[in-house]
Amino acid sequence: MRHLLSIEDLDRAAIERILDRAKTFVEISDREIKKVPALRGRRVLNLFYEASTRTRSSFELAAKSLSADVINFAAGGSSVEKGESLKDTVQTLSAYQPDLIVIRTPHVGAAALVAGWTTAGVVNAGDGKHEHPTQALLDVYTLRERLGGLDGRSIWIVGDVMHSRVARSNIQAFTRMGARVTVCGPPTLIPRGVEALGCEVAYTLDDLGQADVVYALRMQHERMSDSFVPSLREYAARYQINGRRLGARQVLMHPGPVNRGVELAAEVIDSPQAVIGQQVAAGVVVRMAVLYELLAGRTAPDRSAMPVGAGA
Amino acid sequence: MTPLEHRAQPPADLLVRGAHVLDPRSGIDAPHDVLVRGGVIAELGAPGSLEAPDGAEVLDGEGRHLFPGFVDPHVHLRVPGQEHKEDLDSGTRAAAAGGYVAVVAMPNTDPVVDSAPVLRSLREAARREARVPVGFLASITRGLEGEALTEMAELADAGALGFTDDGRPVHRAGILRKALQYQRLAGRPLFLHEEDPSLSGRGVMHEGEVSARLGLAGIPSISESTLIARDAALAGYEDGRIHIQHLSARESVEAVAEAKARGVRITAEASPHHLTLTDDALLGAPLAGAGEAGRSSASGLDTRLKMNPPLRAEHDRQALIAGLRDGTIDCVATDHAPHAREEKEVPFEEAPMGTTGLETAFAALYTELVLPGVLPLALVVDRLSAGAALVDVPLPAIAVGERASFCLVDLGAEYEVGEAGYESRSENCCFAGRRLRGRVLATVAAGAVAYRQRTFSVVGAA
Numbered sequence: 001m002r003h004l005l006s007i008e009d010l011d012r013a014a015i016e017r018i019l020d021r022a023k024t025f026v027e028i029s030d031r032e033i034k035k036v037p038a039l040r041g042r043r044v045l046n047l048f049y050e051a052s053t054r055t056r057s058s059f060e061l062a063a064k065s066l067s068a069d070v071i072n073f074a075a076g077g078s079s080v081e082k083g084e085s086l087k088d089t090v091q092t093l094s095a096y097q098p099d100l101i102v103i104r105t106p107h108v109g110a111a112a113l114v115a116g117w118t119t120a121g122v123v124n125a126g127d128g129k130h131e132h133p134t135q136a137l138l139d140v141y142t143l144r145e146r147l148g149g150l151d152g153r154s155i156w157i158v159g160d161v162m163h164s165r166v167a168r169s170n171i172q173a174f175t176r177m178g179a180r181v182t183v184c185g186p187p188t189l190i191p192r193g194v195e196a197l198g199c200e201v202a203y204t205l206d207d208l209g210q211a212d213v214v215y216a217l218r219m220q221h222e223r224m225s226d227s228f229v230p231s232l233r234e235y236a237a238r239y240q241i242n243g244r245r246l247g248a249r250q251v252l253m254h255p256g257p258v259n260r261g262v263e264l265a266a267e268v269i270d271s272p273q274a275v276i277g278q279q280v281a282a283g284v285v286v287r288m289a290v291l292y293e294l295l296a297g298r299t300a301p302d303r304s305a306m307p308v309g310a311g312a
Numbered sequence: 313m314t315p316l317e318h319r320a321q322p323p324a325d326l327l328v329r330g331a332h333v334l335d336p337r338s339g340i341d342a343p344h345d346v347l348v349r350g351g352v353i354a355e356l357g358a359p360g361s362l363e364a365p366d367g368a369e370v371l372d373g374e375g376r377h378l379f380p381g382f383v384d385p386h387v388h389l390r391v392p393g394q395e396h397k398e399d400l401d402s403g404t405r406a407a408a409a410g411g412y413v414a415v416v417a418m419p420n421t422d423p424v425v426d427s428a429p430v431l432r433s434l435r436e437a438a439r440r441e442a443r444v445p446v447g448f449l450a451s452i453t454r455g456l457e458g459e460a461l462t463e464m465a466e467l468a469d470a471g472a473l474g475f476t477d478d479g480r481p482v483h484r485a486g487i488l489r490k491a492l493q494y495q496r497l498a499g500r501p502l503f504l505h506e507e508d509p510s511l512s513g514r515g516v517m518h519e520g521e522v523s524a525r526l527g528l529a530g531i532p533s534i535s536e537s538t539l540i541a542r543d544a545a546l547a548g549y550e551d552g553r554i555h556i557q558h559l560s561a562r563e564s565v566e567a568v569a570e571a572k573a574r575g576v577r578i579t580a581e582a583s584p585h586h587l588t589l590t591d592d593a594l595l596g597a598p599l600a601g602a603g604e605a606g607r608s609s610a611s612g613l614d615t616r617l618k619m620n621p622p623l624r625a626e627h628d629r630q631a632l633i634a635g636l637r638d639g640t641i642d643c644v645a646t647d648h649a650p651h652a653r654e655e656k657e658v659p660f661e662e663a664p665m666g667t668t669g670l671e672t673a674f675a676a677l678y679t680e681l682v683l684p685g686v687l688p689l690a691l692v693v694d695r696l697s698a699g700a701a702l703v704d705v706p707l708p709a710i711a712v713g714e715r716a717s718f719c720l721v722d723l724g725a726e727y728e729v730g731e732a733g734y735e736s737r738s739e740n741c742c743f744a745g746r747r748l749r750g751r752v753l754a755t756v757a758a759g760a761v762a763y764r765q766r767t768f769s770v771v772g773a774a
Contacts, residue, residue: 087657107659108528109613128661129527168527192530196521 001293003115003122007133007172015176019141022282022289028065029284039066042295045098045120047090049075049105054256054280055125055134059102062287068295071096086110087117094118099295103127121294132165135255136173138286142279143213146251151178154210157199158239159217159263160189160228166255167217171197182211185239188228204238208245215253216241216263232262243267251275315471316414316445316705317438318404321760323351324716330359331373331720335380335710336690346378348716351759356712371754373720380708381413381717381757385699386478386503386557386581386645387670389415389446391434393422398650398737403670404443406648406736408763410670411719411752413708414445414700415648419456420479426451426462428470435471444757447473447703449503452491458483461491464498473703476503478557479620481539483509488543492552501553501579501702504543506564507621511535516661518591518622526594526613528661531622533561540564544571544578555702556580558647560621562631569640579702581645582632584673585742588680591623593742615656615663616740619649623742636695637687643698646673650738667742671734675748678723683749716756725751735763 001014010018028034044063048056056072063070073093084092090101094117101118103111104125111124126132143150155174161167161183171194174181181199183190190201208214219235229235242265246252252274258264268274328346333356335341345362347355355362364370389403398406407415417434419425425434431450438446450472454460456479464475475491475498482488482504491502512535517523519530540556544567547554556568559582568580595612617623635641649666656663674696681687700707708717729743755763 085654085658105659107661108526110659112613113659128659131527165527168525191524192519192532193521193524196525 004133004290004294005112005115005122005124006131007136007169007176010133010176012176015137015140015173018137018289018293019144019286021292022141022285025065025285025288035065035067037067038292039063039068039295042068042099043097044068044070044291045093045096045101046070046072047093047101047103048073048125049103050126052104052125054283055104058280058283059125059287061284062291065284066288066291068291071098086113090114090117094120100291123290123294126165129163129165129168131169133169134283134287134290135166136169137290138279138282139170139215139253139255140173140177141282141286142253142275143251145278145282146275147212149178150174153179153212154182155179155213155215156182156184156208156211157215157217158184158205158241160219160223161185161194161217162189162191162228163220163223164217168197170215171199175199184208186229186235189223205245209247211250213251213253214241214246218255218257219259219263236262239263240265241268243271246271246273248273253279256280314445314705315435315473316447317435318442318445318758319440321762323759324348324756324761325350325365325368326371326756326761327362327364327368328371328373328378328720331376331378333378333710334690334693336694337380337707338709338711340710341690344378346373346710348756348759351716353710353712353714353716356710371720375722375724376753377721377723378710379411379693379719379721380697380710381719381755382411382674382696383698383700383705383708384412384415384646384648384670384673385555385643385702387415387417387648388420388650388666389417390650391421391437392430396652396737400438400441400446401443402735402737403648403650404441404446405763406668406670406734408443408755408757409735409752410672411674411696411721411755412444412670413717413719413755413757413762414447414705415670416447416449416473416699416703418476418478419449419451420477424451424455425449426454426456428463428466431467431470431472443762444755447705449474449476449478451475452477452482452502453487456480458487461487461494464491464494464500468498468500472500474500474503474555476505476557478503478505481505481507481509485542485546489546489550492546492550492554495550495552501555503555503557505557506536506539506543507531508535508539511538516618516622517594518624520591520625522591522594531620533563533624533628536561536621537563537567540567540571544568544576547571547578548574548576551577553577558583558586558621558645559632559635559641560586560624560628562628565631565635565640569635572640579642580635580640581643581699582636582641583645583647584669584676585619585623585667586621587629587632587636587644588676589617589623589742590626590629593617593623613660615658615660616667616742616744618660618663618665619647619667619742620665633681633686637691642695643702644673644677644692644695645699646670648736650736651740652738656740666740668734668736668738668740669742671736672729672741672743672748674721674752675750676743678750679748715759717758718756719752720754722751722753723749725749727751
């Protein structure tokens, strides 16, 4: 495997291989010296065109735990603000000879574009509203830890599906792992044709009880201005996951950061059903496993002009 | 006097020997010798029956087809103001290379063609630079702003073939109504880009399963059809004459058909890309250089496939084909929209809308529709030149006494549409990477040779 651009690139076996490896990395965090030399001398470039706290820091921590060198490049305060094109930026930064570029942009397909412009491997850390594959992997990891497996489980993804790359990646990852996925939200925030991803659609929480897992999405305030929902008050009344709606045996997930009192009520955030903290912790080991998968197998950085095909 | 302009060329004296002449409108469909003298078709004879007069060049038509030249009622030549994308010379070279003998340029330039002086200077430039005759549309509203009508009567007198705000809809019904009323004075049809911006919003592709999968904002098909319905109602009420540009959706074909059935004076066009491609293409081929891993969903996001209106679903494409067949759609128009490489080499959402199309129009339709038996060759040939009628330009015909305007095509020639090597200044062709059949070998426009493929040599001068 050379790049991780999309969950679509991964079959079930590849997902399981990455997550099994992630599990072996757990004990590293318990050591006094939280570091192994697996990727010593490798360069990882974090190229972030959007604000991100947890994704960027967990990639950075993952790379450092494997002894890779990390350069962080944030688009603000750089030549990007002077109008440098994405292509020029990537080609300039490629002169630093990174082995891997971790990129987040507000644009769909940008990570795939970058993969065509550099000899480094590329990890998509979020491309617009398209995909966020490492989030999906850490969510699957978290659920495997909690439930043992996803086969036959019912997972409801609730909220602003239209604008969510997490939803797009997770629908695919969850179904690939054997779960049944239902997306639920206001009809204005469910994209036409989303069933093509292999999920069912619901517009009310009436049948939420059938879910084994409730995955709430972040509801962004700017959606109000575009009339996607009339008010956060009405949204919360219909779609907020609260103590009344969440069953005792259901697992509650959220990609963070949470809008308390909007998509989640305070009482469920701190409930035993919530695994939000475990998701964050899983982010580090899963990203370590992704970096390892993409870099450790390759004895030398591939500087040849011809990109190599993906192999399992 | 025709308001089309081009650089005067010496009239052709040539003999095309043994080409299969197909002119659907005059009913010719058989091999002929075609003799052109002084730029006029002088004789049509049985193959081998005509002799080339002194000084005439001879083109070997054996096994090739001769069609009436194509006429494109919708191209962007980018002049004035965006000559880095295209200019009158390169754009009309591209037209000639595609078998076109006349094209109609859109006014969404910088400055906009919204006043007689701009139009006059353009026509003058075309007299110096254009390889094939070019006509110009002027804008309906000043600066394409949708607020105030242009001086349509003066523009018509100055040679505007019609009026359009192409690239944008005339959003306010009241403004379009006034333009339709004013049409009684100015004459000339209104060419309409139909899109309700409150529905299309920030969309960058067709709204459907593919946009849902990619997370891209969609442009629903009804953003087009609802405005067509509105404008057909306005045209019917004012008895105006309107032409609907680049139909893309099934609902739009239905709206045009209903309006035609009611007797509204409405015509419509469809583009080769909407007739042959669908939004699936955005998931399709791997990105150049991205390798196997580049086959993931977003890597088919080739910005050359981004245009407005967008490539739609298969049922839309089928409706367009049916509309072209039954005459609901009157003609093919390329919407040739060149953009510079650096403008297209950006993330999909950032890229400008548009694909080039002049050089691939015939081959795309022939390969995707004629060869599989979807449409007869004669129908495609007819629709490729039928756009002339929209702007009251004589339809090219292969008949004795007509000014020679035809193209010679090798239907057997197969080639891969390339990344480069176009006559156009730009390379953003949505068919890049596809194998097409049907190559234009030579084009005679307005009685003069406008294009000859480099590898296609003259057999010999007699």
